[in-house]
Amino acid sequence: MPAVRNSARIFTVLTLACVSLFASHAAFAGRGSNGNANESEQTANADDKGNLSVQVGGVKFDYSKNGTGDKAGALVSSTSWSPPPCWYAPMFTPEQLQNYLEPIWEAGSTGYEWDAKQREKYDADDEKKGFNKDKSGKGYWWGSYVDRSFPPGWDSCTKDYFWVDTGDAPPADVENAITPEILAELAYAQIRVPGTEVTLAPAEETKVNLPTWAWLDGAEFKPVSVTASVPVLGMNATATAEPVSLEIKAGTPDAETYPASGVCEINDGRIGEKYEKGNADRTPPCGVKYLRSSGDGTFPLQATVTWEIHWTGSGGAGGDLPDGQFGATQDVTVQEIQAINR
Secondary structure, eight states, rough: HHHHHHHHHHHHHHHHSSSOOTOOTTTTTOOOOOOOSSTTTOEEOOOTOEEEEETTEEEEEEEEESSSSSOOOEEESSSSSSSSSSEEEEEOHHHHHHHHHHHHHHHHHTOOOHHHHHHHTTTTTTTTGGGGGGGGGGGGEEEEEOOTOOOTTTTOOOOOOOOEETOOOOTTTTTBBBBHHHHHHHHHHHHHEOOOOEEEEESSSSTTTTEEEEEEOOOGOOOOEEEEEEGGEEEEEEEEEEEEEEEESSSSSSSSEESSSSSSEEEEEEOEEEEETTTTTSOOEEEEEEOOOOOTSSSEEEEEEEEEEEEGGGGOOEEEEEEEEEEEEEEOOEEOOOOOOO
């Protein structure tokens, strides 16, 4: 019977977690016919300035200070670290859990024996105390939520619903029970940073042995952040990403980068320096020099920005998370300098 229960649970999680994150804010305003209050209850709301906040997986995300634009993208950790694939957070009031479980038991799809044990576990036959109804308003039944992209380990949070009184910490043996740090890690996964297509000079095409200047508009590379919170717990955390450097890879070994490491540090809010007339004899602080022609093709210049991540949370919590990276590739045409023989 545990296998039946787990199969049913996984199917339910898969079904619920696949609901679109950006459903209209009215779509989940009410409960279903069973009064469910679970993963499917996701709401999206915009304030009078158009800033979007989304509640999903028991967590509310505020994107008002996140990166925007068509080319904005998610960070990739510079280490093997990854955000938690699943977590535990408040899910049901006593009445909501009763309305959720009783139709399942009545359907008999999970078997009489298991249903009977579940009814006993939640003291379902006691009209006043069943499902902790005598503690209504004094706590929540916690349950597991999953990252809707289903990364490795998404199905590892298998603990059944458990009760936590308001103001109490969840049981110490529950791994991935929501904390400010876990909220920060979940916020990290929601950060979007601007695209990293660099401006080049010369712009259309460059010449062999001619230094090519590269820079990024400083106005686009300011800190961005996402705040994650669990309002019913008064718990929150903000993960902030700050750009620190740009790494250039020329796309061919027959090239030199400026500086030699290929890593251009941020300076006064700008990465690299815009080319100006009169700088032809200067060495660019950030750029590349190709040593051979790209022929009939192009070289794939790769530009990757590294972002430092730090977080602050409720109760004075805070710290650092692994650096994140986001890059893009652009084609560069390199031609031979044509000489006229007389």
